[in-house]
Amino acid sequence: xxxxxxxxxxxxxxxxxxxxxxxxxxxxxxxxxxxxxxxxxxxxxxxxxxxxxxxxxxxxxxxxxxxxxxxxxxxxxxxxxxxxxxxxxxxxxxxxxxxxxxxxxxxxxxxxxxxxxxxxxxxxxxxxxxxxxxxxxxxxxxxxxxxxxxxxxxxxxxxxxxxxxxxxxxxxxxxxxxxxxxxxxxxxxxxxxxxxxxxxxxxxxxxxxxxxxxxxxxxxxxxxxxxxxxxxxxxxxxxxxxxxxxxxxxxxxxxxxxxxxxxxxxxxxxxxxxxxxxxxxxxxx
Amino acid sequence: xxxxxxxxxxxxxxxxxxxxxxxxxxxxxxxxxxxxxxxxxxxxxxxxxxxxxxxxxxxxxxxxxxxxxxxxxxxxxxxxxxxxxxxxxxxxxxxxxxxxxxxxxxxxxxxxxxxxxxxxxxxxxxxxxxxxxxxxxxxxxxxxxxxxxxxxxxxxxxxxxxxxxxxxxxxxxxxxxxxxxxxxxxxxxxxxxxxxxxxxxxxxxxxxxxxxxxxxxxxxxxxxxxxxxxxxxxxxxxxxxxxxxxxxxxxxxxxxxxxxxxxxxxxxxxxxxxxxxxxxxxxxxxxxxxxxxxxxxxxxxxxxxxxxxxxxxxxxxxxxxxxxxxxxxxxxxxxxxxxxxxxxxxxxxxxxxxxxxxxxxxxxxxxxxxxxxxxxxxxxxxxxxxxxxxxxxxxxxxxxxxxxxxxxxxxxxxxxxxxxxxxxxxxxxxxxxxxxxxxxxxxxxxxxxxxxxxxxxxxxxxxxxxxxxxxxxxxxxxxxxxxxxxxxxxxxxxxxxxxxxxxxxxxxxxxxxxxxxxxxxxxxxxxxxxxxxxxxxxxxxxxxxxxxxxxxxxxxxxxxxxxxx
Numbered sequence: 064x065x066x067x068x069x070x071x072x073x074x075x076x077x078x079x080x081x082x083x084x085x086x087x088x089x090x091x092x093x094x095x096x097x098x099x100x101x102x103x104x105x106x107x108x109x110x111x112x113x114x115x116x117x118x119x120x121x122x123x124x125x126x127x128x129x130x131x132x133x134x135x136x137x138x139x140x141x142x143x144x145x146x147x148x149x150x151x152x153x154x155x156x157x158x159x160x161x162x163x164x165x166x167x168x169x170x171x172x173x174x175x176x177x178x179x180x181x182x183x184x185x186x187x188x189x190x191x192x193x194x195x196x197x198x199x200x201x202x203x204x205x206x207x208x209x210x211x212x213x214x215x216x217x218x219x220x221x222x223x224x225x226x227x228x229x230x231x232x233x234x235x236x237x238x239x240x241x242x243x244x245x246x247x248x249x250x251x252x253x254x255x256x257x258x259x260x261x262x263x264x265x266x267x268x269x270x271x272x273x274x275x276x277x278x279x280x281x282x283x284x285x286x287x288x289x290x291x292x293x294x295x296x297x298x299x300x301x302x303x304x305x306x307x308x309x310x311x312x313x314x315x316x317x318x319x320x321x322x323x324x325x326x327x328x329x330x331x332x333x334x335x336x337x338x339x340x341x342x343x344x345x346x347x348x
Numbered sequence: 349x350x351x352x353x354x355x356x357x358x359x360x361x362x363x364x365x366x367x368x369x370x371x372x373x374x375x376x377x378x379x380x381x382x383x384x385x386x387x388x389x390x391x392x393x394x395x396x397x398x399x400x401x402x403x404x405x406x407x408x409x410x411x412x413x414x415x416x417x418x419x420x421x422x423x424x425x426x427x428x429x430x431x432x433x434x435x436x437x438x439x440x441x442x443x444x445x446x447x448x449x450x451x452x453x454x455x456x457x458x459x460x461x462x463x464x465x466x467x468x469x470x471x472x473x474x475x476x477x478x479x480x481x482x483x484x485x486x487x488x489x490x491x492x493x494x495x496x497x498x499x500x501x502x503x504x505x506x507x508x509x510x511x512x513x514x515x516x517x518x519x520x521x522x523x524x525x526x527x528x529x530x531x532x533x534x535x536x537x538x539x540x541x542x543x544x545x546x547x548x549x550x551x552x553x554x555x556x557x558x559x560x561x562x563x564x565x566x567x568x569x570x571x572x573x574x575x576x577x578x579x580x581x582x583x584x585x586x587x588x589x590x591x592x593x594x595x596x597x598x599x600x601x602x603x604x605x606x607x608x609x610x611x612x613x614x615x616x617x618x619x620x621x622x623x624x625x626x627x628x629x630x631x632x633x634x635x636x637x638x639x640x641x642x643x644x645x646x647x648x649x650x651x652x653x654x655x656x657x658x659x660x661x662x663x664x665x666x667x668x669x670x671x672x673x674x675x676x677x678x679x680x681x682x683x684x685x686x687x688x689x690x691x692x693x694x695x696x697x698x699x700x701x702x703x704x705x706x707x708x709x710x711x712x713x714x715x716x717x718x719x720x721x722x723x724x725x726x727x728x729x730x731x732x733x734x735x736x737x738x739x740x741x742x743x744x745x746x747x748x749x750x751x752x753x754x755x756x757x758x759x760x761x762x763x764x765x766x767x768x769x770x771x772x773x774x775x776x777x778x779x780x781x782x783x784x785x786x787x788x789x790x791x792x793x794x795x796x797x798x799x800x801x802x803x804x805x806x807x808x809x810x811x812x813x814x815x816x817x818x819x820x821x822x823x824x825x826x827x828x829x830x831x832x833x834x835x836x837x838x839x840x841x842x843x844x845x846x847x848x849x850x851x852x853x854x855x856x857x858x859x860x861x862x863x864x865x866x867x868x869x870x871x872x873x874x875x876x877x878x879x880x881x882x883x884x885x886x887x888x889x890x891x892x893x894x895x896x897x898x899x900x901x902x903x904x905x906x907x908x909x910x911x912x913x
Contacts, residue, residue, distance in 0.1 A: 248820065250768065
């Protein structure tokens with residue numbers, strides 16, 4: 064009577080459940096290479112990041128210089144490899160800082176409720192309305208451009224969003240029956256928070272955190288492109304973009320190559336984050 | 349079938365009571381490779397009610413949904429014939445279904461809370477089918493909405509049409525849903541568990557309403573797991589299990605002289621005054637025959653009427669609502685629970701029974717009054733002083749799944765509870781051994797240690813929940829609607845288990861339920877609560893046989909019963 068639809072034979076459904084998607088494999092490989100670049104960049108390149116070669120400036124990509132060279136004849140590929148550590152550091156640092164602030168505010172608000180919650184909610188709203196760019200400008204004006212400043216700027220800038228998620232999770236989990244069941248068994252309030260509330264509230268956020276790393280790298284690169292990032296000659300990816308800006312009409316690779324790497328890394332980390340999210344949500348209800 | 353033929357959907361020629369209205373022959377429904385309805389056939393008649401009875405997974409709801417073309421994506425429906433007074437219902441397009449739904453077939457869903465759009469006015473929801481079928485004018489539709497709400501017994505219908513679903517109680521919402529289903533006065537009403545979420549007095553009103561529709565010559569298909577509800581309305585009964593029809597016949601015969609043993613088991617499993625002190629279910633976990641005496645008659649039950657284990661003295665609880673108005677949810681409630689005894693608290697939703705239970709557990713502090721545990725202060729203690737005493741009082745929730753940390757497997761849930769008890773296990777191996785013993789005590793086994801509660805069935809989950817409550821070796825267990833989420837045969841097993849455990853361990857139960865049958869089956873003494881107050885208390889037999897309070901009397905009359913053979 065209704066539409067005849069054998070949409071998905073169960074064999075296919077099964078394979079879908081256990082199948083590793085190619086996107087996940089590629090992302091894992093990229094992240095793996097990224098980790099090598101962070102830990103031992105010399106494995107991936109024999110040149111030094113700051114080795115100037117004035118005879119070979121602004122060369123387009125070739126076999127000997129896969130990403131081309133910059134205005135000082137430095138191998139762009141090598142600089143990208145060496146920049147991974149700072150860029151990823153900024154990504155992780157900023158996300159970590161944002162989550163730290165978010166957990167503090169989110170749990171304080173969600174657990175305390177009432178007046179405290181209201182005050183925190185208002186603070187978050189103000190923080191939301193405040194442009195991150197302006198905040199970054201302010202911080203850089205005061206402390207000067209550095210990795211730390213960038214971490215702080217991006218971290219504080221993205222904290223309110225996380226804080227709201229954390230608070231929402233805390234509120235949802237706080238009233239769950241297993242929290243009251245644990246209390247009825249005679250566990251102390253602190254034990255209940257530590258053993259039940261915190262892990263259950265944070266679980267859906269694990270994936271969000273990995274997404275945040277990719278996002279923070281993009282954010283930091285954006286700031287650097289505007290000249291608000293790490294000062295040259297640092298090979299941080301955003302700084303590479305910034306220094307290539309002057310040659311954008313003649314030497315496209317100075318922008319395209321680091322930009323491509325940023326996009327790939329952000330995409331990979333995000334893909335892995337999503338995969339993780341699916342796994343975790345599949346395991347939960 | 350052509351569009352023109354589809355368009356003629358008006359049924360005019362069917363009026364006389366007993367005339368066949370809907371023919372279904374060899375209906376099969378499958379989802380993917382799984383067939384959930386395996387060839388069922390039936391006929392509904394004008395002015396008659398056909399009931400389809402079965403437990404979860406029997407295919408009864410899918411059957412109902414097929415009749416309104418709402419089986420959903422991924423489903424595959426086949427039938428030799430589905431014919432509503434000459435209209436072929438097989439192979440209809442979604443578009444042509446809309447002409448049938450509401451006008452010819454009204455569909456009443458189980459849960460009005462999720463079936464009504466929370467953001468729309470109740471009146472808008474009710475006139476939706478009128479509007480879809482271009483009935484009347486704007487003004488006349490609005491008047492009709494008020495009229496319909498009034499006709500289903502909603503007080504102040506002119507106010508209610510302007511409210512939103514969440515502002516109404518469960519019973520009112522369900523009646524609004526029925527009003528919407530009968531708005532166009534369809535010939536056939538399909539009611540899927542229409543009273544399951546309702547209190548017994550509201551349930552009685554809804555059943556009366558359906559009976560009235562039936563008397564006016566409407567045909568009703570009633571889907572239910574509750575045989576006593578079915579007994580009240582049905583002329584013909586189909587018993588389904590696993591997508592197959594086990595038994596099909598006149599209601600009198602099926603309910604009183606069932607031919608199939610499964611039907612008999614379903615009937616036996618219904619707790620009531622007649623089943624007191626007897627086993628409800630035949631199970632491997634607790635061998636026995638239904639009807640067999642499992643506990644000594646109440647007189648011989650070891651109840652120690654010395655110092656009460658748990659005593660509530662004039663407890664009251666006042667909540668301040670968002671409108672700053674104080675509401676007394678529990679009003680001057682006192683009770684005593686003795687060792688080895690089951691004290692039942694029965695009442696409808698909003699009667700304050702669950703709040704009383706939470707106060708007894710000291711999860712909530714009473715506004716006034718006091719709870720004593722073994723004659724010692726309990727509710728008056730500070731949380732820190734109370735904590736070490738919590739092992740003496742356990743709790744079983746209505747929905748066990750939500751009472752388990754979703755990350756924890758069964759084993760961890762139990763060992764965690766064991767560690768809070770009087771005799772915490774000294775090693776992991778010992779904890780594991782005792783967790784296994786607990787599982788065995790509730791009819792599960794070692795293989796369930798590693799299971800995630802999510803993967804267990806409803807009955808198994810409630811067994812784990814009971815095992816957890818037993819783990820700290822408490823003297824009192826507060827059971828808050830422990831079986832209301834379970835199928836009747838599973839309910840029977842869980843009730844048997846609770847009785848067995850009381851027999852074996854001498855534990856006392858504070859047993860909260862809205863189900864009078866369950867309360868009568870389980871309790872030694874009963875409190876009847878209404879609007880936060882105890883309106884009647886006494887021994888189970890006193891309360892059920894000679895109710896003094898008018899409310900209790902009303903409850904008992906409203907209770908659908910199976911006439912005893």
